[in-house]
Amino acid sequence: MQRKSFSEMTCPIARTLELVGEWWSILILRDCFAGIRRFDDFQASLGIGANTLTRRLNALVEAGMLERRPYSAHPPRHDYVLTRRGRDFRPVLLALLAFGNNELTPEGETVVIVDSTTGAQVDPVVVDRRSGLPLMEPRFRLAPGPAAKGATRERLESGRHELLRPMPDPTDAGPAT
Amino acid sequence: MQRKSFSEMTCPIARTLELVGEWWSILILRDCFAGIRRFDDFQASLGIGANTLTRRLNALVEAGMLERRPYSAHPPRHDYVLTRRGRDFRPVLLALLAFGNNELTPEGETVVIVDSTTGAQVDPVVVDRRSGLPLMEPRFRLAPGPAAKGATRERLESGRHELLRPMPDPTDAGPAT
Numbered sequence: 001m002q003r004k005s006f007s008e009m010t011c012p013i014a015r016t017l018e019l020v021g022e023w024w025s026i027l028i029l030r031d032c033f034a035g036i037r038r039f040d041d042f043q044a045s046l047g048i049g050a051n052t053l054t055r056r057l058n059a060l061v062e063a064g065m066l067e068r069r070p071y072s073a074h075p076p077r078h079d080y081v082l083t084r085r086g087r088d089f090r091p092v093l094l095a096l097l098a099f100g101n102n103e104l105t106p107e108g109e110t111v112v113i114v115d116s117t118t119g120a121q122v123d124p125v126v127v128d129r130r131s132g133l134p135l136m137e138p139r140f141r142l143a144p145g146p147a148a149k150g151a152t153r154e155r156l157e158s159g160r161h162e163l164l165r166p167m168p169d170p171t172d173a174g175p176a177t
Numbered sequence: 178m179q180r181k182s183f184s185e186m187t188c189p190i191a192r193t194l195e196l197v198g199e200w201w202s203i204l205i206l207r208d209c210f211a212g213i214r215r216f217d218d219f220q221a222s223l224g225i226g227a228n229t230l231t232r233r234l235n236a237l238v239e240a241g242m243l244e245r246r247p248y249s250a251h252p253p254r255h256d257y258v259l260t261r262r263g264r265d266f267r268p269v270l271l272a273l274l275a276f277g278n279n280e281l282t283p284e285g286e287t288v289v290i291v292d293s294t295t296g297a298q299v300d301p302v303v304v305d306r307r308s309g310l311p312l313m314e315p316r317f318r319l320a321p322g323p324a325a326k327g328a329t330r331e332r333l334e335s336g337r338h339e340l341l342r343p344m345p346d347p348t349d350a351g352p353a354t
Contacts, residue, residue, distance in 0.1 A: 010287045012277025013207050013270060017200040019281065030190050033340040034332060085280055091303055093190060093340060094312065095272040100189025101322075103262055104196065109322030110187045110329050113341065115305060117316045123306040126268055128292060128299045132309055135271065135301055139294045145278075145286030152287050155211060163210040163270060164290065 010152065016092075019063045024048060024056045026096070029065065029082070029089055037079035065089065098124050140164050187329065193269075196240045201225060201233045203273070206242065206259070206266055214256035242266065275301050317341050 009015065020026055024046065031045050043053055057080060060066040065086035068078040101109050113122040126135050133139070141164055144156040155161065186192065197203055201223065208222050220230055234257060237243040242263035245255040271290075278286050290299040303312050310316070318341055321333040332338065 011204075011207070012282060012286070012288065013273045014204060014277075015281040016273045016277040017203060022199075023194040026194060027188075027191060030188070030340075033338065035337040035339060088279060089276060090340060091301075092269065092272040092276055094303055095269040096190045096193045097340075099266060099269055100191075100193040102265060104192040105189060105322075105324065108324030109189070110325040111189065111333060112320055112322040113305075113312065113317055114320045115308065115316055116318055120307065122312070122317055124268075124303050124312055125306040126271055126301050127304050127309075129302040130297065130300065131292065132304075135290065135299070139292055140290055140299055141293055143289055143291045145282075145289040147282065147285030148287040156288055160212040161210065162212060163207075163267060163274075 010147065010149075020065070020089075021056065021059050021063070024052065025060055025065075026093070028053075028056055028060060029086060030093055032066065032080065032082050032086065033090065033093065037081060039080075042080075060086070094124060095126075135164055138165070187324065187326075197242070197266075198233065198236050198240070201229065202237055202242075203270070205230075205233055205237060206263060207270055209243065209257065209259050209263065210267065210270065214258060216257075219257075237263070271301060272303075312341055315342070 009018075020029070027046055028042060031042055034045075036042055036045055039050075039053065039057070042057070043050065046053065057066065061068060061080070063085075064083055066080045067083050069081050070076065070078045097111065097113075101112065113124065114120065115122055127133060128135060128140065141159070142156055142161045144153040148156060186195075197206070204223055205219060208219055211222075213219055213222055216227075216230065216234070219234070220227065223230065234243065238245060238257070240262075241260055243257045244260050246258050247253065247255045274288065274290075278289065290301065291297065292299055304310055305312060305317065318336070319333055319338045321330040325333060
């Protein structure tokens with residue numbers, strides 16, 4: 001990838017992007033949640049070269065998202081399983097899944113979330129765990145944390161941040177794709 | 178970026194990754210939610226070259242995530258605003274923010290979500306909009322959608338998918354980073 005390292009950035013979004021490295025890493029994590037654990041199975045699922053896959057798996061192990069677990073001593077073999085940190089990535093995958101389903105499935109959805117007690121399709125929404133209220137309610141806002149400094153703190157204190165505020169709708173029909 | 182196109186993949190996660198192209202695009206979207214609209218301000222925020230920024234902004238416009246809006250006729254100038262589709266990307270950013278805050282802020286958080294009526298810090302959780310129940314409840318599962326075919330359908334019908342199931346905890350302390 002042609003890009004600068006994000007490691008000096010303090011933004012938690014930038015740090016997460018740095019950790020997972022590139023798109024293949026996110027698809028590897030997706031496959032882990034689908035039950036895939038072995039090198040050959042990742043390769044078959046993703047259709048990428050062995051060298052690329054080796055690099056991405058090594059990077060995910062180094063990032064603490066996956067760990068190698070031996071499953072055979074003769075010959076020595078290991079598979080890859082999600083660590084606690086890797087499993088904590090689940091909400092990002094759920095958010096990507098929901099966005100893709102809402103925006104990018106003109107031919108119909110290939111994977112949906114259902115409530116098996118009712119058969120109804122589930123519409124995921126992010127809420128405050130304590131109150132159960134959707135994060136888009138006006139009471140919620142971004143604020144500087146204890147480690148915020150300089151421009152980050154000023155920007156968050158200005159109240160201009162719109163990540164948690166409904167925004168005026170510039171165009172209800174986005175450009176055709 | 179050195180990677181294959183994901184455009185032939187039907188997975189909504191892969192399609193979303195294809196749409197946003199690379200990490201810079203996600204940070205540009207983040208900055209849009211922070212109120213940034215103009216080329217020079219994106220450049221100052223991200224510290225990237227003008228050519229890279231131009232390419233990423235053009236790709237986001239083409240993807241229907243941003244649109245150009247003129248703000249001056251003499252000289253001709255435009256800024257970049259989020260479309261409806263771009264604003265729908267918000268939950269992905271919130272999920273990345275939460276992950277980064279939980280995992281990658283050893284020195285303390287720089288940005289948090291607070292409930293301004295109580296001052297309490299908010300712990301975001303993904304729930305079913307209808308029932309309000311967390312998606313990790315056993316009643317929720319992934320299922321094949323109307324467009325699912327072949328291996329995708331089989332894998333989803335097998336019930337092995339763990340994206341919505343608590344997993345055995347292989348190692349509560351992931352590798353140190």
